[in-house]
Amino acid sequence: MSSSAAGLDVRRRLRSGSVDGSVTGRDPVCGYTAPISAVSDDDLDRTFFALSDPTRRGILERLGGGPATIGELAEPFGLTLNGVKKHVGILEEVDLVVTAKVGRARVCQLGLAQLEGATEWIDGYRRTWQRRLDRFGTYVERNDAGR
Amino acid sequence: MSKDVRFERVIDAAPEAVFDAFTAADGQKAFYSEKGWIVESHCDLRVGGVWTVTFGPSGDELFHHEHLFRVIDRPSRIFVDTTESRPDGARVEYQTEFIFKDRDGKTLMTMIHRGLPTAELRDEHQAGGPDAFTRLEQAIQESRR
Numbered sequence: 001m002s003s004s005a006a007g008l009d010v011r012r013r014l015r016s017g018s019v020d021g022s023v024t025g026r027d028p029v030c031g032y033t034a035p036i037s038a039v040s041d042d043d044l045d046r047t048f049f050a051l052s053d054p055t056r057r058g059i060l061e062r063l064g065g066g067p068a069t070i071g072e073l074a075e076p077f078g079l080t081l082n083g084v085k086k087h088v089g090i091l092e093e094v095d096l097v098v099t100a101k102v103g104r105a106r107v108c109q110l111g112l113a114q115l116e117g118a119t120e121w122i123d124g125y126r127r128t129w130q131r132r133l134d135r136f137g138t139y140v141e142r143n144d145a146g147r
Numbered sequence: 148m149s150k151d152v153r154f155e156r157v158i159d160a161a162p163e164a165v166f167d168a169f170t171a172a173d174g175q176k177a178f179y180s181e182k183g184w185i186v187e188s189h190c191d192l193r194v195g196g197v198w199t200v201t202f203g204p205s206g207d208e209l210f211h212h213e214h215l216f217r218v219i220d221r222p223s224r225i226f227v228d229t230t231e232s233r234p235d236g237a238r239v240e241y242q243t244e245f246i247f248k249d250r251d252g253k254t255l256m257t258m259i260h261r262g263l264p265t266a267e268l269r270d271e272h273q274a275g276g277p278d279a280f281t282r283l284e285q286a287i288q289e290s291r292r
Contacts, residue, residue: 130154132178133258137158139177140168144160 044121047094055079056087060096060110067109152260162247165254166222169245175200185209194219198227208234214243223247 050056059073074084088108091097095111158165168174175188179202190198196216203209211232218226225245232238241262248255 126152126154129152129258129260130156133154133156133256135180136169136174136178137156137256139174140165141159143168144164 043094047096050090050094050096053087053090056091059084059087059091059108063097063108063110067107069105069107071105073108154258156256157250158254158256160254161252162222162249162254165256166225166247169225169247169256179212192216192219203234210234217242 051060055077058077062068062073062076070081070084070088073079073088074081077084079087088097088099092099092111097108098111099106099108101107160168169178170190170192172188172190175190175198176186179186179188179200181202181204184202184204185206186200186202188198188200190196192198194216198214198216200212200214201209202212213230213232214227215230216225216227218224223246227243227245228240229243230238230240241260244257244259244261246255246257246259248257
């Protein structure tokens with residue numbers, strides 16, 4: 001099976017629930033540091049730790065272009081299969097990547113649930129600070145106009 | 148690729164007015180006040196001085212920011228070391244730069260966060276590594292194509 005066909009199979013299994021792709025989410029943020037429902041600070045710490053390694057980010061970028069087998073991931077990074085498996089394992093622990101055995105190969109693809117959780121955290125962080133700046137700007141404009 | 152997180156706002160007032168408002172109690176309160184939130188701000192505006200802000204939706208859930216002034220250059224720039232304490236006891240440290248630039252009689256106010264809010268990302272940032280936030284966003288965008 002080609003990697004693209006394998007990817008379709010993984011996606012099909014994700015939809016059917018046979019691969020764990022459960023969606024986690026965060027409550028609307030009033031402050032980006034506020035505790036959020038399904039994604040705990042610990043989850044985020046582990047997610048960001050997984051992202052702190054350049055090889056693992058490279059693997060995610062490669063998977064952004066579509067599913068790949070462990071062997072296909074190993075080649076561009078000059079890693080052994082075991083080396084890639086170790087990195088993929090760390091990404092898989094935080095659901096940044098999901099894998100499925102397809103024939104003799106293990107196919108990897110992005111696990112969007114955690115990525116979206118982390119992105120929402122980042123978005124909340126950006127929104128909170130931009131809102132502070134906007135609110136201050138409005139305050140100055142109101143007061144300066146009266147002078 | 149930028150390693151900083153930047154926020155910008157054009158404010159319809161001269162840089163001097165914006166700078167002075169930002170270093171005054173009411174302006175600082177406006178900056179931190181969400182609707183109905185508690186905000187207490189105390190500012191010792193001098194290099195080496197500390198601007199402390201305690202804020203939150205209730206007395207049971209208060210955040211605390213402590214900004215240590217490193218550079219005060221009226222009306223163009225403020226640079227502070229920021230320590231953020233969360234209600235759960237966690238602490239995050241980063242640097243914040245505020246830049247006030249004249250733009251045709253208005254002010255382009257830029258806020259830059261240097262350092263990122265997890266220890267791992269902060270360490271990576273200090274080592275000059277790639278911006279994980281940006282790369283994460285890229286990976287997400289690529290995955291959605």
